[in-house]
Amino acid sequence: xxxxxxxxxxxxxxxxxxxxxxxxxxxxxxxxxxxxxxxxxxxxxxxxxxxxxxxxxxxxxxxxxxxxxxxxxxxxxxxxxxxxxxxxxxxxxxxxxxxxxxxxxxxxxxxxxxxxxxxxxxxxxxxxxxxxxxxxxxxxxxxxxxxxxxxxxxxxxxxxxxxxxxxxxxxxxxxxxxxxxxxxxxxxxxxxxxxxxxxxxxxxxxxxxxxxxxxxxxxxxxxxxxxxxxxxxxxxxxxxxxxxxxxxxxxxxxxxxxxxxxxxxxxxxxxxxxxxxxxxxxxxxxxxxxxxxxxxxxxxxxxxxxx
Numbered sequence: 001x002x003x004x005x006x007x008x009x010x011x012x013x014x015x016x017x018x019x020x021x022x023x024x025x026x027x028x029x030x031x032x033x034x035x036x037x038x039x040x041x042x043x044x045x046x047x048x049x050x051x052x053x054x055x056x057x058x059x060x061x062x063x064x065x066x067x068x069x070x071x072x073x074x075x076x077x078x079x080x081x082x083x084x085x086x087x088x089x090x091x092x093x094x095x096x097x098x099x100x101x102x103x104x105x106x107x108x109x110x111x112x113x114x115x116x117x118x119x120x121x122x123x124x125x126x127x128x129x130x131x132x133x134x135x136x137x138x139x140x141x142x143x144x145x146x147x148x149x150x151x152x153x154x155x156x157x158x159x160x161x162x163x164x165x166x167x168x169x170x171x172x173x174x175x176x177x178x179x180x181x182x183x184x185x186x187x188x189x190x191x192x193x194x195x196x197x198x199x200x201x202x203x204x205x206x207x208x209x210x211x212x213x214x215x216x217x218x219x220x221x222x223x224x225x226x227x228x229x230x231x232x233x234x235x236x237x238x239x240x241x242x243x244x245x246x247x248x249x250x251x252x253x254x255x256x257x258x259x260x261x262x263x264x265x266x267x268x269x270x271x272x273x274x275x276x277x278x279x280x281x282x283x284x285x286x287x288x289x290x291x292x293x294x295x296x297x298x299x300x301x302x303x304x305x306x307x
Contacts, residue, residue: 001079001088002053002100006044007070010034012063013042019059020044024090025052027083041069047076047084051091051098054302073102099238099298104159107237109168111149112156114175119182121149122255126183127190129259134191134200136209141256148255150179154284155237158230158291180258180280187262195267206260206272215256216264216275218282226252226283230290238298254283 004026008016013031020026025048032043048056053073060071125148132140153176160168194200206216214222229252260276263269 001076001084002048002050003074003076004046004048004053004056005070005072005074006060006065007036007039007041008044008065009039009041009068012065012069013044015063016044016060016065019056019063020046023048023052023056023059025049025056025087027087028081039069047079047081047087049084049088049091050100051088051093053098053100053102057100057102073100093302099302101299104238105163108152108156108159108172111152112168112172112175114171114178118149118152118175119179121147122179122183123186125149125255126187126259126262129256130187130191130263133206133209133212133215133256133260133263134194134204136211138211141212141215141253144255144259145252150176150254151233151287153179154287155233155291158234158288158295161288162292162295176284183255183258184262184265187259188266189262191263191266200267204267205269206264207269207275212256215253215260215279216272218275218279222253222279223282223286226286227290230287231294233287234291234294235298238295252283252287253279254287257283 006016010033013033017029017031020029026046027048029046030044032045034041035043057071057073060066065071125144128140128147129144132138132144153172156172157169157176160166160172191200207213257276257280261273261280264271264273264276
């Protein structure tokens with residue numbers, strides 16, 4: 001269930017109320033005439049079944065409220081209301097399957113921004129993965145996957161391509177590339193320092209590690225796993241299911257591959273570095289491709305269901 005808050009110029013308020021009235025998903029409609037001061041206008045609030053949010057927001061956009069008013073959606077965690085149950089029954093589909101596109105856009109916008117915290121998490125994840133490679137410790141590889149924030153800009157890239165928004169594609173790409181380059185460089189430097197201090201065994205090679213060698217050994221199955229993870233990750237994004245997203249993070253070797261590139265390069269193991277780069281490329285292509293296809297499938301299926 002969602003709560004909708006609209007700030008509307010007074011001359012549009014009746015049209016807003018009509019849009020809410022004809023929507024089968026709305027209830028608890030309230031109007032506060034003249035309550036908005038900046039911008040000046042009326043405040044209209046209601047609860048809306050998640051399944052009907054997209055159609056309602058589209059109707060409000062057509063009224064021009066995204067230009068001279070405000071449309072805000074927020075989640076309602078608990079709602080005890082018979083009217084709410086009836087609204088969910090009237091709205092087509094099921095709330096657990098509904099993707100609210102404005103919510104998706106807002107989420108990927110925040111998670112794909114190039115920030116200091118994003119770079120910090122990328123570096124920390126890469127360093128953990130680098131230690132995991134040297135120690136041949138899968139548990140550290142898994143930990144690095146969970147810490148890594150790279151799925152945010154990957155999802156932003158998928159959403160931008162799907163919506164054909166060049167600025168979003170550009171911003172997500174810059175965030176992703178900068179994050180990967182910084183993480184690789186730090187892994188390279190850290191490994192060089194560790195090797196100079198004698199902390200890396202002389203015979204060490206990522207490709208011969210029995211438990212973590214797969215990171216520099218890409219295969220068709222790696223691509224298949226990344227495709228499946230991309231589908232699951234996109235679904236977790238559109239359905240706001242954090243548990244599923246964590247599962248995605250620990251199934252795709254993007255961060256470990258970045259660390260392997262830095263570690264292998266610092267030790268002069270260029271064949272292993274190339275294998276890790278191919279692994280990284282396969283994962284990223286598969287994640288973005290699966291994301292775009294999943295978004296398209298969801299939108300097509302929901303539009304047919306809503307007809």
